[in-house]
Amino acid sequence: MIQLAWLIPVLPLIGFLINAFFGKKLSKSVAGGIGSLVILSSFIIVLSIFFSSLGEGFKPVTVKLFDWINAGSLHIPFEFLIDQFSLMMMLIVTGVGFLIHLYSIGYMHDDDGFQRFFCYLNLFIFFMLLLVMGNNYLIMFIGWEGVGLCSYLLIGFWFKNQEYNNAAKKAFIMNRIGDLGFLLGLFLMVTNFHSLTFSDVFASSNGFSTDSSLMIAITVCLFIGAIGKSAQLPLFTWLPDAMAGPTPVSALIHAATMVTAGIYLIARSNPLFSSAPFTLNIILIVGTVTALFAATIGLKQNDIKKVLAYSTVSQLGFMFIALGLGAYTTAFFHVTTHAFFKALLFLGAGSVIHAMGGEQDIRYMGGLKNKIPTTFKTFLIGTIAISGIPPFAGFFSKDEILAHAFEKNPMIWALGTIGSAITAFYMFRLLFLTFYGEFRGTKHQLEHLHESPSNMTIPLIVLAALSIVGGFIGLPEFMGMGHWLNEYLSPVFRTEASLPDHTTEMVLMAIAVGVAVTMFLFAKNLYLNKGVLPEESEDDIKGFAKVLYHKYYIDEIYETFIVKPFSSLSTWFYKFFELKLVDATVNGIGKLAMYGSQTLRLVQSGSTGFYIFVMVISIIVLLFLQGF
Amino acid sequence: MVLFLFTVMLLNLNSTTESHKPIAVKFAAVLSGGALMLVLLASFKTAEVHVATGAADMKMGLVKNLGQVLFKEFVLPFEISSILFIAAMVGAVILAKKELN
Amino acid sequence: MEAVSETMRTVPLNWYLYLSTVLFSIGVAGVLLRRNAIVIFMSIELMLNSVNLLLAAFSAYSNNPTGQVFVFFIMVVAAAEVAVGLAILVMIYRNSKTTDINSLNNLKW
Numbered sequence: 001m002i003q004l005a006w007l008i009p010v011l012p013l014i015g016f017l018i019n020a021f022f023g024k025k026l027s028k029s030v031a032g033g034i035g036s037l038v039i040l041s042s043f044i045i046v047l048s049i050f051f052s053s054l055g056e057g058f059k060p061v062t063v064k065l066f067d068w069i070n071a072g073s074l075h076i077p078f079e080f081l082i083d084q085f086s087l088m089m090m091l092i093v094t095g096v097g098f099l100i101h102l103y104s105i106g107y108m109h110d111d112d113g114f115q116r117f118f119c120y121l122n123l124f125i126f127f128m129l130l131l132v133m134g135n136n137y138l139i140m141f142i143g144w145e146g147v148g149l150c151s152y153l154l155i156g157f158w159f160k161n162q163e164y165n166n167a168a169k170k171a172f173i174m175n176r177i178g179d180l181g182f183l184l185g186l187f188l189m190v191t192n193f194h195s196l197t198f199s200d201v202f203a204s205s206n207g208f209s210t211d212s213s214l215m216i217a218i219t220v221c222l223f224i225g226a227i228g229k230s231a232q233l234p235l236f237t238w239l240p241d242a243m244a245g246p247t248p249v250s251a252l253i254h255a256a257t258m259v260t261a262g263i264y265l266i267a268r269s270n271p272l273f274s275s276a277p278f279t280l281n282i283i284l285i286v287g288t289v290t291a292l293f294a295a296t297i298g299l300k301q302n303d304i305k306k307v308l309a310y311s312t313v314s315q316l317g318f319m320f321i322a323l324g325l326g327a328y329t330t331a332f333f334h335v336t337t338h339a340f341f342k343a344l345l346f347l348g349a350g351s352v353i354h355a356m357g358g359e360q361d362i363r364y365m366g367g368l369k370n371k372i373p374t375t376f377k378t379f380l381i382g383t384i385a386i387s388g389i390p391p392f393a394g395f396f397s398k399d400e401i402l403a404h405a406f407e408k409n410p411m412i413w414a415l416g417t418i419g420s421a422i423t424a425f426y427m428f429r430l431l432f433l434t435f436y437g438e439f440r441g442t443k444h445q446l447e448h449l450h451e452s453p454s455n456m457t458i459p460l461i462v463l464a465a466l467s468i469v470g471g472f473i474g475l476p477e478f479m480g481m482g483h484w485l486n487e488y489l490s491p492v493f494r495t496e497a498s499l500p501d502h503t504t505e506m507v508l509m510a511i512a513v514g515v516a517v518t519m520f521l522f523a524k525n526l527y528l529n530k531g532v533l534p535e536e537s538e539d540d541i542k543g544f545a546k547v548l549y550h551k552y553y554i555d556e557i558y559e560t561f562i563v564k565p566f567s568s569l570s571t572w573f574y575k576f577f578e579l580k581l582v583d584a585t586v587n588g589i590g591k592l593a594m595y596g597s598q599t600l601r602l603v604q605s606g607s608t609g610f611y612i613f614v615m616v617i618s619i620i621v622l623l624f625l626q627g628f
Numbered sequence: 629m630v631l632f633l634f635t636v637m638l639l640n641l642n643s644t645t646e647s648h649k650p651i652a653v654k655f656a657a658v659l660s661g662g663a664l665m666l667v668l669l670a671s672f673k674t675a676e677v678h679v680a681t682g683a684a685d686m687k688m689g690l691v692k693n694l695g696q697v698l699f700k701e702f703v704l705p706f707e708i709s710s711i712l713f714i715a716a717m718v719g720a721v722i723l724a725k726k727e728l729n
Numbered sequence: 730m731e732a733v734s735e736t737m738r739t740v741p742l743n744w745y746l747y748l749s750t751v752l753f754s755i756g757v758a759g760v761l762l763r764r765n766a767i768v769i770f771m772s773i774e775l776m777l778n779s780v781n782l783l784l785a786a787f788s789a790y791s792n793n794p795t796g797q798v799f800v801f802f803i804m805v806v807a808a809a810e811v812a813v814g815l816a817i818l819v820m821i822y823r824n825s826k827t828t829d830i831n832s833l834n835n836l837k838w
Contacts, residue, residue: 606834609653612760616660623667632774632811636767654762661758668750677742679790688789689733689797697794698801709805716809723816 002052005063005082008045008090009129011038015122023115029105035118036101039125043094050087060084060491062135069138073194081135081198085492088332089132089264092339096256097125099459103347104248106456107354111246117157121252124150128257132264136196137186140265144182144229147258148175154253155245167241174238178228182265185221188214202271212275219272219279223286226262230316233290237555239313243305247350250305255312255342260335263319267328270493274326284324288415291317293552295422299429300548302534303360304349307430311386312342314423318401321416327404328493329486333473334401336485337393340470341385344463348379351452351460352434356445362433363534364442369435371449374457376435378464383431385467387424387516390509393470399509406508407500413508417515424516428523436528737789745786752779766818766828770811777807 015038023031052058060083069076080086101121108117124147131143149172156168189196192214193204208215226232231239242254253259266273266283273280294313301307315338322331353360355372369376385392388399398420406413439446451457473485499505526532547553687693698706752775759772781800788796818828825832 608830608833609761609764613653613656613660616664616757616761620660620664620667623664623671627667627671632771635815636771657758657761661754661761664757665750665754668754669747672743672746672750677746679742679787686732688792688794689737694794694797694801698798702798705802709802712809713805716812720812720816723813724819 008042009126011042012122012126019115019119028114031115032105039098039101043098046090076138079135080133084489086132093128093257096343100248100252103456103459106453120153138196154249155242164244167244171238171242174235175228178225181221181224185218188218205272215276216278219276230259230262231313232286236313240306240309243309251343251346255346256339266323270328280324287317287320291419295419297551298426322401325404325408329489330400334397337397337470340466341382344382348375351375355449364440365434366437367439372451378460381464383427389516393467396471403505407498421515421519424519425523428520432527734789749779749783764829
């Protein structure tokens with residue numbers, strides 16, 4: 001089956017091409033069917049390779065497609081790396097991707113751009129697979145850029161709305177700022193290691209001491225790339241705005257796959273990062289601050305998708321905390337569980353929006369739990385999972401991160417626990433305001449409330465099941481069953497952060513659960529029993545809550561200090577250089593040619609006398625010159 | 629050339645109706661003609677004429693000798709120039725023919 | 730007609746050169762100055778004849794008959810040219826009733 005590994009990214013590419021060229025001629029169900037089928041086929045191939053990897057003696061395989069770049073001493077072949085880590089990522093991408101494709105058939109059913117949607121989705125899966133399957137940094141970069149492009153295309157999918165286009169541009173530009181860091185890292189690698197293949201780079205990096213500035217430079221540059229892609233401080237404002245895209249897009253790209261590309265990059269480069277503890281500390285700090293920052297903003301948001309978006313940023317912060325501690329497997333564990341429950345939450349939100357006929361503000365929802373029961377049940381499971389309540393998935397991964405954090409520095413553990421407490425609180429706030437209480441919408445919406453069709457609810461159910469059992473791939477040691485994920489990924493990640501001893505760990509677990517349950521009760525008291533509602537108008541919000549509601553005014557700060565100066569600079573350049581210099585020169589040459597020809601035309605006077613005169617003058621001149 | 633002058637007489641050119649060129653053009657014409665003469669004279673003055681002068685040959689200038697040279701060495705150009713003459717004659721006649729209405 | 734070349738040699742060769750040059754430039758000036766087409770033709774004839782004179786002089790001095798033969802051919806060409814040229818002039822006169830060359834400006838911009 002390994003021989004068919006090249007098919008894994010090629011099948012979505014074929015789906016993209018079919019939908020791109022023939023999409024308009026195909027009916028909606030055929031287009032959606034082709035789009036989903038190719039992903040399913042890729043998933044089946046990945047699954048079979050995965051099962052073969054579970055046996056003994058599985059070695060990572062490189063599948064070379066063709067020699068690509070041969071320039072002097074630089075050789076970059078186009079090859080894939082199939083090892084345990086990339087297999088797990090591929091499973092998530094194709095598996096969750098397939099479920100979301102299925103969901104989109106129902107969600108986008110009434111949209112005119114249906115075929116275009118599947119075209120972009122397939123293209124995205126193709127690039128994401130390139131990203132996780134590449135054996136060298138350049139192929140990863142191709143996938144990196146490609147998913148940024150698809151993110152732009154999909155966020156601005158309903159392109160007739162200028163606001164959405166602005167959000168898409170913002171996402172793309174912020175990604176590009178991060179990509180500059182990635183590129184600089186690549187250039188440093190090429191200059192110093194003369195290769196971009198993973199094995200070569202890691203082997204060359206072994207010789208460097210932990211203080212070497214080269215290692216720190218490379219890793220910081222790569223981390224900047226990860227900041228842009230995975231929406232950490234300060235490049236995170238694109239993610240909430242990216243909710244302008246259709247909900248399946250938010251689920252796929254901004255919850256499960258694209259934003260985890262940054263985590264993948266750093267985890268894949270773990271030998272480099274292990275040689276640069278300084279960068280790991282930076283990652284730790286950035287992750288912690290982001291986790292807390294985004295969680296606090298989520299407390300006061302009223303749009304269902306925005307709450308989930310800030311929650312994504314916050315959870316990504318947690319993953320970066322794990323990376324900063326050197327616990328790469330744990331970070332990836334959280335990636336996996338987060339993919340399950342965050343995709344579930346987003347798809348559930350989409351189902352709610354679909355039922356409410358497009359309403360996204362939770363102030364106008366409520367009491368939906370009996371009207372859309374399947375959505376409610378799955379959303380409830382997702383909320384419990386994200387809050388870290390056992391035995392659902394989020395508990396094990398988040399708890400492992402916090403345990404590693406405690407071992408390194410109890411301060412980080414404390415901040416992380418506060419972060420997860422806030423997470424639990426705002427997630428339950430969301431749940432109660434949306435599904436419980438009185439219905440606060442219009443009568444029209446009440447009449448049209450209906451459960452989503454089965455192609456939307458089945459993915460919800462599957463993801464809910466995964467959210468329940470997904471945690472069991474990484475059970476802690478003291479439970480006796482062995483941490484399967486650790487063992488499976490041990491060939492890939494060599495350094496492991498240390499864990500506290502079993503007793504401490506159990507105490508920490510108990511504290512975490514206690515905190516989560518307390519927050520649940522607190523939220524229940526506030527929003528269910530007392531029936532507190534978010535403020536109707538903006539003016540009613542007072543104090544620090546106002547700052548939270550306005551997202552710490554970060555967007556406004558960026559606008560004033562970065563966007564406006566750039567805009568005025570570019571306008572000045574336009575007025576001065578473009579109009580006065582470049583245009584004047586180009587137009588001037590044209591005018592010169594015209595003027596010159598108009599003048600020269602007068603020589604053709606048509607009078608013979610003049611011609612003879614000119615002839616004589618020429619002869620005189622020639623003779624004169626001949627004499628010299 | 630004498631015939632030429634006869635034609636000029638017969639055409640009865642009226643010098644009063646003949647218009648002159650503008651004075652600037654006349655000036656420029658005289659100037660350029662004079663310049664040409666000056667350039668040529670100047671170059672000939674400084675040039676050295678290398679002509680191998682032997683004794684004066686008795687046979688030069690006589691028509692008989694000229695004819696001998698013409699028909700022995702230069703017979704091809706001679707014939708071609710005769711063709712040229714015929715072409716010119718025919719052309720002149722055709723061009724100057726009056727249209728008989 | 731004996732010793733034609735001896736007679737010709739009494740004048741130094743340089744003077745022939747200067748005379749020919751002067752005649753040539755007078756011809757040029759005539760072409761530029763006059764507006765009547767026939768006078769222009771006469772000036773052209775003058776230029777051609779000046780060259781003839783020079784060629785004959787060189788032929789006499791270098792005992793080479795080639796010069797005189799060349800004069801021969803130049804006269805032929807000049808005659809042909811005058812014939813055709815006057816024919817064209819006759820046509821132009823018929824069309825525009827004037828021999829003024831300034832009236833031939835239909836190719837003007």
